[in-house]
Amino acid sequence: MNVDSIISSVMSHDTCKHRWFETDVLCIDKVSFAGVQNSRMNVDSIISSVMSRDTCKHRWLETDVLCIDEVSQPSAKNIELMNVLAQQVRGSIKLSGGLHVICIGDFFQLPPTENYVDKGRYCFESILWQHMFNHSVMLKTVYHQDPEEK
Numbered sequence: 001m002n003v004d005s006i007i008s009s010v011m012s013h014d015t016c017k018h019r020w021f022e023t024d025v026l027c028i029d030k031v032s033f034a035g036v037q038n039s040r041m042n043v044d045s046i047i048s049s050v051m052s053r054d055t056c057k058h059r060w061l062e063t064d065v066l067c068i069d070e071v072s073q074p075s076a077k078n079i080e081l082m083n084v085l086a087q088q089v090r091g092s093i094k095l096s097g098g099l100h101v102i103c104i105g106d107f108f109q110l111p112p113t114e115n116y117v118d119k120g121r122y123c124f125e126s127i128l129w130q131h132m133f134n135h136s137v138m139l140k141t142v143y144h145q146d147p148e149e150k
Contacts, residue, residue, distance in 0.1 A: 034060070034085060039078060040117045046081065047088045060089040063099060071105035075112035075119070076126035083128055095132050103133070 035056025036046055050056045066086075068074065074082075086097030107122060114120030123129060 034082065036081070036085070039081060040115065043081065043084055047085060050085060050089060057089055060086060060097070065100045065102065066096065067102045067104065069104050070110070071103035071123060072107045072109050073105075073112055074123050076121040076123050076129075077118045078112070079123040079126050079132075080128055083132070095128070101132060 035050040035053055039046070041049070050060070083096055086099055087093060088097075090097030090099070092098045103123075107124070112118070112120045112122060
């Protein structure tokens with residue numbers, strides 16, 4: 001399986017898991033993959049909820065690479081929550097609990113949603129973003145719209 005087929009699978013499914021180069025790759029485009037039923041709960045309650053469900057815990061423990069599609073939608077708070085949750089469930093103080101994280105998306109599309117517990121800041125505004133991602137690729141060719149529409 002090549003990178004193009006993984007990315008196209010990400011675009012067509014909410015959650016998919018691939019065996020690629022002997023590495024488990026979990027591709028997601030919803031926060032629910034992590035077992036987070038309500039991201040407005042406090043962090044300790046979220047961690048307890050995930051740890052109490054074997055399926056959710058298993059997903060965190062068995063995944064090596066996390067691909068987050070539509071990265072413009074998770075807020076800075078969601079990325080920080082994902083980091084703490086991964087560290088707690090995986091028992092590792094490494095960023096993202098030692099998971100390799102790949103983010104895919106267009107920040108000119110849908111922004112994060114603001115609510116009473118989340119200011120809706122873009123995920124790249126989190127202090128963690130610079131530490132988590134020391135490599136980025138900017139694609140400049142527009143494929144989903146007429147180049148004149150910018």
